[in-house]
Amino acid sequence: MKIYNTLTRSKEELKPGVPPLVTFYACGPTVYDYIHIGNARVFIVFDVARRYLEYRGYNVKLIQNYTDIDDKMINRANEQGISVKELADRFIQAYEEDVGALRVRPANVKPKATDHIPQIIELVSRLLDNGYAYVTNGDVYFDTSSYPHYGQLTRQKRDELLAGARVEPGEKKRNPLDFVLWKQKKEGEPAWDSPWGEGRPGWHIECSAMSTYYLDDTLDIHAGGADLIFPHHENEIAQTWGADQRPLARYWMHAGYLNIEEQKMSKSLGNVLTVRSLLQEHDPLDLRFLILSAHYRSPLNFSDELVAQSRSGRLRLQEMINNLFSALESGGDASGKRERDLQKALEDAKTRFVEAMDDDFNTADGLGALFDLARSSNIYIKEAYPYNRDLLEEVLQFYRGINNIFDIVDISEPESLDDEVAEKIARRDRARAEKDFATADQIRDELLEKGIILEDTPHGTRWKKK
């Protein structure tokens, strides 16, 4: 299993600290608003990564934090005239709803920054003790000049970073690159007692504190969106080193950007697409499929056309699953060349899928393997009759396993038909046998209105829900 490590800019063999355990920390949302599709990409991509690692036999412990205290939280809460806590509660719930609809599985631990103030204070104290931080008027800053490797993740030296850095007026930093660990309370802001007076944590510190608290040692994987590389993850690395003289994580994974119609999503362009609004008109599985159709590190350009394409492609897989269930009804124990061909196609797909995913989670290539098997499976169903029931089950079982990672189709036993509909289908079949196509078509239209689509196959009429 190879993973692209942003730290080394290369693919590396995954070697967890204590296999089969993989400790996985994914940066979670700042809960001040509904998440947008760009956020969703990150969560979906790492959800799939996590599930694939489990598929490969790893025992994944996933931590995903909620940032529930920072400037954005405070500003938004003030705008809305509610407390930061109320804001956080509301959008944590919204997040869980949205991401749940997208079938992202919850993390094992979902810590909030505000629940870990003691750990944060403790970490800041240690940084001060170790000489990596300084206090200015109740603020505590990390001293980037004290950490020689600062810039390693960003691949820039301190002075190079410095060249582009902006200096905010009125700041109490010694150096523009220094960042705040603890922020002194301003009037009307939530605050906690600390050795440096009342205040609140800076943004970067929470992840270092919480990952250390829950996982105790160097993380196997630390993941987030590409825009977190600098400064967020760079700072986390520096902090954790300063406090504990150890790397924060072995592998750094970053998901690429998602743009809208070639443009970055931004409030000023008015092109922010929330998951909530997209779910009004799109099937969440189509969105998942869309995300997985590109490699996670590539930029992805979201558009209505792309959603439509994704849907068509996804429905091809869904239809194939339906075909499998339908064929199972007439499954027997046939065996011959057709069975051998399908068996071969199945083995090929298994191999290719794992090879693709083992190569830094190449989901696009993995999908290719699924489509290839879909064709073979459809050919088998079309040409071989009766079928080999065990083989059909085996194919279905493969897709079940894959879908436990990708989650892009529904694989469940077809519902049983209610008597009224069954009777109508029987009546239509009689009409067709008598070449009374007017009646047959009328019944088909009738059922279509009820959301039931009829398809005539050489082996009888089958139905599906619209």
Next chain:
RNA sequence: GGCGACAUAGCCAAGUGGUAAGGCAGAGGACUGCAAAUCCUCCAUCCCCGGUUCGAAUCCGGGUGUCGCCUCCA
């Protein structure tokens, strides 16, 4: 200015040395009473110019173009 990524058919997208996966759309055909679903066929010399090599989309050099980061944006 510094750092970095990317450039494959109408669209999306794999492929990192051996003569271009897959999906969507499109065209033709098979099947069907008609449909639907499905299957078959067709549809790219991989941004440009050099170089290395028996052989390059894949490696090297030089261009061109697009994008990102250097601001508490995923």
